[in-house]
Amino acid sequence: xxxEILLSILILSPFVGFLINGFRYKKxxxxxAGGIASGAVFISFICAVILxxxxxxxxxxxxxxxVTFFDWIAVANLSVKAGFVVDQISGIMILIIxxxxxxxxxFSISYMHxxxxxxxxxxxxxxxxxxxxxxxxxxxxxxxxxxxxxxGLCSYLLIGFWFSDKEKAAAGMxxxxxxxxxxxxxxxxxFVLFLTFGTLSFSELVSMAPSVPELGWxxxxxxxxxxxxxxATGKSAQIPLYVWLxxxxxxxxxVSALIHAATMVTAGVYMIVxxxxxxxxxxxxxxxxxxxxxxxxxxxxxxxxxxxxxxxxLAYSTVSQLGYMFLACGVGAFGAAMFHLMTHAFFxxxxxxxxxxxxxxxxxxxxxxxxxxxxxxxxxxxxTFVLGWLAIIGMPPFAGFFSKDEILWMAFHSPLGHxxxxxxxxxxxxxxxxxxxxxxxxxxxGKSRVDHKIHPHESPALMTGPLIxxxxxxxxxxxxxxxxxxxxxxxxxxxxxxxxxxxxxxAVPNLAHADESTEWAFMGISVALAGISxxxxxxxxxxxxxxPKVMAKKMSVAxxxxxxxxxxxxxxxxxxxNPLVSVSKNIWYYIDVNFIDKTTYLITDLVKGAGLxxxxxxxxxxxxxxxxxxxxxxxxxxxxxMR
Amino acid sequence: MPSIDFVTQVGLTHYLVLSALIFSVGVAGVLLRKxxxxxxxSVELMxxxxxxxxxxxxxxxxxxxxxxxxxxVMTIAAAEAAVGLALVVSxxxxxxxxxxxxxxxxxx
Numbered sequence: 109x110x111x112e113i114l115l116s117i118l119i120l121s122p123f124v125g126f127l128i129n130g131f132r133y134k135k136x137x138x139x140x141a142g143g144i145a146s147g148a149v150f151i152s153f154i155c156a157v158i159l160x161x162x163x164x165x166x167x168x169x170x171x172x173x174x175v176t177f178f179d180w181i182a183v184a185n186l187s188v189k190a191g192f193v194v195d196q197i198s199g200i201m202i203l204i205i206x207x208x209x210x211x212x213x214x215f216s217i218s219y220m221h222x223x224x225x226x227x228x229x230x231x232x233x234x235x236x237x238x239x240x241x242x243x244x245x246x247x248x249x250x251x252x253x254x255x256x257x258x259x260g261l262c263s264y265l266l267i268g269f270w271f272s273d274k275e276k277a278a279a280g281m282x283x284x285x286x287x288x289x290x291x292x293x294x295x296x297x298x299f300v301l302f303l304t305f306g307t308l309s310f311s312e313l314v315s316m317a318p319s320v321p322e323l324g325w326x327x328x329x330x331x332x333x334x335x336x337x338x339x340a341t342g343k344s345a346q347i348p349l350y351v352w353l354x355x356x357x358x359x360x361x362x363v364s365a366l367i368h369a370a371t372m373v374t375a376g377v378y379m380i381v382x383x384x385x386x387x388x389x390x391x392x393x394x395x396x397x398x399x400x401x402x403x404x405x406x407x408x409x410x411x412x413x414x415x416x417x418x419x420x421x422l423a424y425s426t427v428s429q430l431g432y433m434f435l436a437c438g439v440g441a442f443g444a445a446m447f448h449l450m451t452h453a454f455f456x457x458x459x460x461x462x463x464x465x466x467x468x469x470x471x472x473x474x475x476x477x478x479x480x481x482x483x484x485x486x487x488x489x490x491x492t493f494v495l496g497w498l499a500i501i502g503m504p505p506f507a508g509f510f511s512k513d514e515i516l517w518m519a520f521h522s523p524l525g526h527x528x529x530x531x532x533x534x535x536x537x538x539x540x541x542x543x544x545x546x547x548x549x550x551x552x553x554g555k556s557r558v559d560h561k562i563h564p565h566e567s568p569a570l571m572t573g574p575l576i577x578x579x580x581x582x583x584x585x586x587x588x589x590x591x592x593x594x595x596x597x598x599x600x601x602x603x604x605x606x607x608x609x610x611x612x613x614x615a616v617p618n619l620a621h622a623d624e625s626t627e628w629a630f631m632g633i634s635v636a637l638a639g640i641s642x643x644x645x646x647x648x649x650x651x652x653x654x655x656p657k658v659m660a661k662k663m664s665v666a667x668x669x670x671x672x673x674x675x676x677x678x679x680x681x682x683x684x685x686n687p688l689v690s691v692s693k694n695i696w697y698y699i700d701v702n703f704i705d706k707t708t709y710l711i712t713d714l715v716k717g718a719g720l721x722x723x724x725x726x727x728x729x730x731x732x733x734x735x736x737x738x739x740x741x742x743x744x745x746x747x748x749x750m751r
Numbered sequence: 752m753p754s755i756d757f758v759t760q761v762g763l764t765h766y767l768v769l770s771a772l773i774f775s776v777g778v779a780g781v782l783l784r785k786x787x788x789x790x791x792x793s794v795e796l797m798x799x800x801x802x803x804x805x806x807x808x809x810x811x812x813x814x815x816x817x818x819x820x821x822x823x824v825m826t827i828a829a830a831e832a833a834v835g836l837a838l839v840v841s842x843x844x845x846x847x848x849x850x851x852x853x854x855x856x857x858x859x
Contacts, residue, residue: 729855
């Protein structure tokens with residue numbers, strides 16, 4: 109089949125699924141709705157596989173499937189084509205989106221089967237995938253923006269899926285509004301780019317990117333990339349706009365897995381990788397990106413240490429891992445960012461689905477203090493969760509090890525990096541190992557604290573199946589990017605991912621040759637840190653479960669700060685939202701109600717009064733009419749005579 | 752102060768003043784009375800005061816048009832009285848009274 113048809117099917121299949129399920133949104137048959145939706149995504153997945161296979165078959169320099177369907181907008185010098193491109197970067201993305209998407213759809217069939225709005229749920233999920241595919245496949249920033257907004261909409265719809273609960277509806281709005289701030293900056297970035305280069309097409313932008321770095325802060329490139337990065341902080345939950353992601357856990361758990369862990373939140377990273385030559389030409393922006401990423405990685409991980417909601421822990425973990433991806437982008441290691449994006453999609457989707465399985469069997473209980481000892485009841489979920497756990501804390505040879513290690517190594521080694529960034533990253537990794545182990549210990553290990561009314565049980569095969577597939581991917585997913593230092597000893601394994609991405613990603617300028625022993629040392633340090641931290645957490649939470657409580661009491665100030673998420677929400681409310689609301693209320697009260705409304709009421713009262721008066725003249729009393737005539741005649745006669 | 756001639760010699764002015772007075776009485780009756788029959792009578796008064804004017808002018812100017820006009824007015828007055836009385840009768844049948852305010856019911 110030609111690439112045009114394949115691409116059309118790839119993109120439109122979820123849209124058709126959305127339409128079908130959208131029109132039968134009142135139906136309650138979960139299996140049928142889920143079947144249609146999963147089928148639609150699976151068709152997309154097959155198309156994606158064929159397209160990427162074609163891509164692999166092409167020679168490395170010209171690996172690109174670009175299709176232009178029609179001219180979308182042509183006004184003056186703005187010309188935007190409805191063009192889509194599958195290349196090395198979007199190829200990886202479509203495989204992740206449709207592949208993980210299919211698994212999560214399958215999981216959802218079982219997870220959501222009791223829900224009344226199941227057809228609606230699946231139609232939203234399909235619409236999300238359609239928009240996500242637009243986002244990653246679009247050949248210019250405008251199509252990307254359409255997808256960007258579309259996924260934001262679906263995210264909002266799905267977070268507030270159970271909107272009869274006021275808190276959940278509010279979480280949806282919070283996500284939407286926070287994203288809106290980022291989107292505004294994204295638009296500004298697009299404007300600046302268009303003013304500077306006169307085009308929005310990725311291929312043209314990339315070819316026009318200057319090779320000489322732009323210094324200073326006010327240059328168009330620095331400005332544009334900074335704006336785009338602010339857009340990315342909104343979508344990808346970085347400081348300062350990360351606050352919506354933890355609240356987004358109000359949505360159904362598979363949604364958290366698909367949108368708020370594996371795909372949508374990585375859109376910001378994808379955008380930066382897509383425009384990597386532009387970002388490389390703006391070192392000041394890169395510095396900001398790296399700092400924000402590193403800071404987010406540590407801060408979110410530290411909040412994750414004390415959260416008690418299983419999904420909240422994973423949410424902060426996601427924010428933290430996204431921080432790593434931005435750290436990688438910031439030090440110029442775009443390949444590492446893509447790599448971590450991919451492995452993270454596997455293990456985080458796995459853990460979210462695992463948590464969904466746990467929540468399902470615990471009858472919607474999400475508090476890990478009321479779990480414990482679930483290993484006995486849920487062996488498959490436990491086993492796959494262990495794989496995800498090992499992957500995220502960076503134990504070799506699991507997926508997370510390779511990607512995270514590459515990021516940490518580049519943070520130190522790259523000329524754009526800094527020892528401080530590496531320290532942040534390593535600290536984040538240590539904290540990650542701690543809170544993930546704590547999560548494992550409180551949920552699966554130790555003594556059961558489960559309410560005696562609840563009888564945990566293993567989830568059905570439709571839920572454990574995707575877990576197993578993702579578990580396998582969490583193990584082997586990192587083997588595509590085995591660093592050279594290890595690869596050379598293990599049967600000369602090449603770093604497949606690096607070679608794959610090489611044509612589309614510009615190398616970091618002035619990258620010094622790495623000393624092999626240094627690289628080994630750093631690898632050893634990060635593994636050792638993670639291992640020590642994990643074992644400390646294991647001892648604290650499994651061997652002597654009383655110690656953490658005592659420690660929390662002793663360090664109650666720090667514990668409270670972490671438990672309240674550094675009071676960031678309160679700060680935002682106090683410094684921005686409440687003043688804004690009170691100013692708006694005053695404007696509403698004094699200008700709208702008291703001035704504009706009153707003025708218009710005055711005018712209407714005048715007109716109304718005049719009307720009432722005129723109406724009273726015509727009251728049907730003939731004698732009065734005659735009186736008017738008489739008065740008129742007398743008055744005119746008087747006038748004539750007096751003249 | 753009117754001269755003595757004005758009192759002894761009856762001229763056009765006298766007719767006109769009388770006719771104006773009768774007309775005013777008619778107008779006042781139409782505007783102020785509530786009884787429909789009295790109303791019709793007042794209209795008749797007004798018409799006849801006009802007739803008086805016509806006749807007076809006719810006599811003093813020596814032309815006959817005024818007299819002819821009076822016949823027209825009388826014809827019209829007769830027709831008007833017929834229609835008006837018919838209305839009054841139907842109002843009376845409906846409300847057992849001939850108060851003018853019942854004509855308000857004719858309002859759309």
